Amino acid sequence: MGKVIVEMSISLDGFIARPDGRTDEVHAWYNMGDVEVKMPNNDLTFKVDPVSAEIVKESFQLGANVTGRHTFDDAEAWGGDDPMGIPSFIVTHEVPKEWTGKDSPFTFVTDGVASAVAQAKKAAGDKPVGVAGADIAQQCIQLGLLDEIQLHLAPVLLGEGIRLFDDLGKAPIELEQIKVVKAPHVTHLFFRVIK
Numbered sequence: 001m002g003k004v005i006v007e008m009s010i011s012l013d014g015f016i017a018r019p020d021g022r023t024d025e026v027h028a029w030y031n032m033g034d035v036e037v038k039m040p041n042n043d044l045t046f047k048v049d050p051v052s053a054e055i056v057k058e059s060f061q062l063g064a065n066v067t068g069r070h071t072f073d074d075a076e077a078w079g080g081d082d083p084m085g086i087p088s089f090i091v092t093h094e095v096p097k098e099w100t101g102k103d104s105p106f107t108f109v110t111d112g113v114a115s116a117v118a119q120a121k122k123a124a125g126d127k128p129v130g131v132a133g134a135d136i137a138q139q140c141i142q143l144g145l146l147d148e149i150q151l152h153l154a155p156v157l158l159g160e161g162i163r164l165f166d167d168l169g170k171a172p173i174e175l176e177q178i179k180v181v182k183a184p185h186v187t188h189l190f191f192r193v194i195k
């Protein structure tokens, strides 16, 4: 089965979004270059530097996504489909009525993160599973489900907002540094979780 990866843009002081959920500053690097990279399954096109373009394309290799309900709501369901066009599992306490039809591209999981990751792994086969949302990422860490952490470190101090590593449960958690890629407006950091 494929590995489980969290991949997010983050401020130097550890926030993935402002308190209101906006990600303008941490995601600014997606629009600061000349190389166009189109999302596989929607009209969004990034404009990044050549080094980051390769990193972004690599991130499209996932086989399934697990996302928290807050991220799903903030992204307004990505306009109606998973942005990568892959199986998409949304962890929530309450299934939104507007997405319950049999043609819904989303699977809502109400029995916890472990169940969502297990379903996503099955759907992804040998490909990696991506997890998104700080709350979901933290639960994956607490449950020992996370294999890799990929961070796009933005040169900004937000001061407040949604922290990626707020509640880790049992810490310290040891990481192995796999790769560091310096780009003009962002530094890409790759870690393996040592289990």
Ligand SMILES: NC(=O)c1ccc[n+]([C@@H]2O[C@H](COP(=O)([O-])OP(=O)(O)OC[C@H]3O[C@@H](n4cnc5c(N)ncnc54)[C@H](OP(=O)(O)O)[C@@H]3O)[C@@H](O)[C@H]2O)c1
Pocket: 007, 008, 009, 010, 016, 017, 020, 021, 022, 023, 026, 067, 068, 069, 070, 071, 072, 074, 075, 091, 092, 093, 094, 109, 110, 111, 112, 113, 132, 133, 134, 135, 136, 137, 139, 162
């Ligand atoms: N910087 C980046 O790269 C990046 C990437 C992704 C997201 N984001 C941002 O991150 C923010 C969201 O992160 P977040 O940590 O606040 O939220 P989240 O992880 O996206 O979602 C948390 C929500 O998921 C549901 N949930 C979590 N655990 C559950 C469980 N065990 N069982 C059932 N439901 C469960 C709950 O929603 P309900 O109770 O409502 O069901 C909970 O409030 C957004 O603002 C988004 O824009 C940033």
